[in-house]
Amino acid sequence: MSTIRLFAGRPTPLLGARADSRRGVIAVLGSLFMCALFAFLALSVDTGRMVLTQTEMQNAVDAAALAASQEISLGLGGEGSSFAAAEAAARTVAAEVAEANGVYVNADQDVFFGLRTYNANSDTWSTQWGVTPFNVVRVVARRDNKDDLEAEDGELPLSFGWAVGQESVGLAAEATAFIESRDLVLVLDFSGSMSDDVELRSMNKMGQSAIEDSLDLIWQQLRDSGATWPDHPGQEKFTDGFGRVDSEYGTYYNSSKTSKIMNYLNLNDRNSDGSPKYPFPQAGRYSDGTPRDRLSANSSEDHWEGYVNYVKNLSGAYNRRYGYRTLCDYLLQNNQMKWTNSEDMWRTSHYPFHAVKEGATLFLDYLQEMDFGDEVGLVSYGSYAVWEDSHYDGEVDIDISDDPITDNLAAINTIQRRHQAGHYDVYTGMGDGVLKGREMLVGEANDPDDLGHARNGARPTMIVMTDGQANRKKSGWSLPGSFKWSDWTDYNGDGSADYSSGDSYKQYAFWEATEAVKKGITIHTMAVGAGADTDLMEAIAFAGGGAFVHVPGGTSVHEMEEELLDAFGTMAAKLPAAQLVSGE
Known part of the structure; x- marks a missing residue:
């Protein structure tokens, strides 16, 4: 009879060897896991630093590019300005703004200039770098110096780079900003009072x-x-x-x-x-x-x-x-000044109209010289407004009706110079002038198929000029009951309107201006002479986010002409704020 004995608590030699083996495997795996965990932690720390530094660099070059572009527009606004001086100032400003944000930019090597232009065939904008006149600035910040990590352009040192075999990493950021081209419509007063100063x-x-x-x-x-x-x-x-x-x-x-x-x-x-x-x-x-x-x-x-x-x-x-x-x-009297009565008075220097013509010529010449891609249209108004997109008088025959907001500034200049005060009639229908200016830019409000003639990517802008008081409005029009003056003329932010009027003609002019502003149109205004409605024109400019210029006129027509030349120069130099652009 056989006997089987069991001895509890004493492992066999084979089972003991297996347990020791398992302990070794766990130790090895634990070591490998800890190394991987440390590497991931090190990578996350350095990645966070890289992202933070990259963000700081991008913010810095964004600010630098905007500042440099704005410096170009400001530098070209004064008498005797030049692109060379504006470029030098823009380089300096770009480097200074970047430095203020803790980022190094080499003013000579990291700031680039170009010309942004519109292609009518493709309805797109493109940039040619190194081509004048400059209206685009690109600013680049680089940290690509591997040899000296302590230098301003040194690569970013990695805190745990030794753990992954890389001591530093190179970073770069760039930003492009441009001075927005404008589609400008001159809305000019052709009323009879524009010859008063020589009568x-x-x-x-x-x-x-x-x-x-x-x-x-x-x-x-x-x-x-x-x-x-x-x-x-x-x-x-x-x-x-x-x-x-x-x-x-x-x-x-x-x-x-x-x-x-x-x-x-x-x-x-x-x-x-x-x-x-x-x-x-x-x-x-x-x-x-x-x-x-x-x-x-x-x-x-x-x-x-x-x-x-x-x-x-x-x-x-x-x-x-x-x-x-x-x-x-x-x-020069009202019943004679219409071009259907007096065909040759456009040849003469009757004021203030002649001063306006001279100012408009200066304005167009300035835009031509800057060559920032601005295009111009012309609207005149008496009791009603007219798109001045064609002109025939037996001596010249101009037709830009297919493209009434045009880069053919010479045609616009010829058209405006061959008109006279009281050209159509003697009244001042400013509201219709603003309406026709808006329709030229963005189309008729009630026609969804009419998109106007402003280009995609250009700033729609109006310059409205008068020497008198609005005295015409659309038949049957009255100010909508929902209209609130305080929404548009709260100059000091106290919630109250700083301008309002009970005059229906002024109301109509102002209301049409607000309708234009709702369509994204910037409106500058110019009041010429002591009889001009300065309060209304200032209110329209405020509502339109534009500039208001008053030319009071001096004791002579020559003083008024000098003041108007300055005023139109100011308007031409009122470039839009620089904007960042991507993909160019």
């Missing part, structure tokens, strides 16, 4: 000698123009005399009877063929701009009678003085 009735304001000098200049400009009749190209309109209307001060004739005055002045004399011996020098235009032929004898006499009736009823020094000054003054 006889302004003697008390401007002085008799100043008015006389202005009228003499106008006469000389008409004489020098050599303007002739379309049907009689060999006959000049403005001759050395019209009968006894043959001097600046004029022939005095003390009579109130028009027919008697006409006979004395020989203004109803006729040639043997029945044509007028002294045809009235302005016949007007057809609605398409074509100048009319020389007046018939009867029509000429009718026009001369209008002149005689005007002069015989003047007060002051020129009462019943029939001469060049009173003739020019007559042509």
Whole structure:
């Protein structure tokens, strides 16, 4: 009989060997795990430092690029400015701003300049680096110096780099900022008051000698123009005399009877063929701009009678003085200034309109010189507003209607210079001017298919100018009951409106401005002369996020012209704030 004995608590030699083996494996695995854990911890610490440093560098170059771009726009805003000086200043500012944010930028090597332009075919913007005039700045910050980690551009030391076999890591960040191109619409006042400063009735304001000098200049400009009749190209309109209307001060004739005055002045004399011996020098235009032929004898006499009736009823020094000054003054009156009545007055320096024309020319020349990609459109207003996208007058034929906001600044300049005060009529419909400016930029509000003519990526901007008071509005319009002035004219942030008006014409002009602002349009305003509505224009500029310029005018038309030149220069230099751009 066999016996089986069990001995508890004494392992067999085989089981003991297996337990010792397991302990060794766990120890090895634990060591490997701890090494991996340490490596991950080291990597997370250094990765966090890398991300933090990269973020700091990116923030620094963003700020530096914006500051450098803004320096270019500021540097080009003053008289005698140059791109070289603006570039040098921009480099310095970029380095200083980066340094203030704890990041090193080499002003000479890490700041790049280029030209951002619009491609109409693809409706896109692209940048050409190194091409002038500069309107784009790229700033690069580098930490790529492996040899000297203590240097300003030294690579970022890794705290646990020894654990992964890498002592440092290189980092870089860059940012590009640009000066936004503008689509600008000039909204200009073509009302009748734009010739007031050279008319006889302004003697008390401007002085008799100043008015006389202005009228003499106008006469000389008409004489020098050599303007002739379309049907009689060999006959000049403005001759050395019209009968006894043959001097600046004029022939005095003390009579109130028009027919008697006409006979004395020989203004109803006729040639043997029945044509007028002294045809009235302005016949007007057809609605398409074509100048009319020389007046018939009867029509000429009718026009001369209008002149005689005007002069015989003047007060002051020129009462019943029939001469060049009173003739020019007559042509400047509201019923004569329309281009359908007086076809040649655009050639003359009547103020303040001529000063506005000179200022607009300077403005366009400035934009052309800067060449930042700005494009310009033109809207005029009297009682109603007109897109000035074409012009025909028998001498020039311009049509930019396919692209009314254009880079053809020479065409815009020619169009605006060949207009005159009171061109269409005498009133001041500023609200319609702002409306037409908005529609040119972004389209009609009620037409979803009309997107306007502003380019994608350009800043839509209006410059609105007036010398008077709004006195026209849309028929049947009234200010909406929901409109709150405090939403638009709270200058000091106290919740109350600092401008409001009960005048419906002013309300309409301001309301149209707010409608434009809602569409993202910036509005600058310019008030010219003592009679301009400065309060309204300032309020519109505030609501539109733009600049307001008041040109009060001096004691002479030349002072006003200088002030207007400065004002238009200021407007041209009001570049939008620099913006960051990606992908270029």
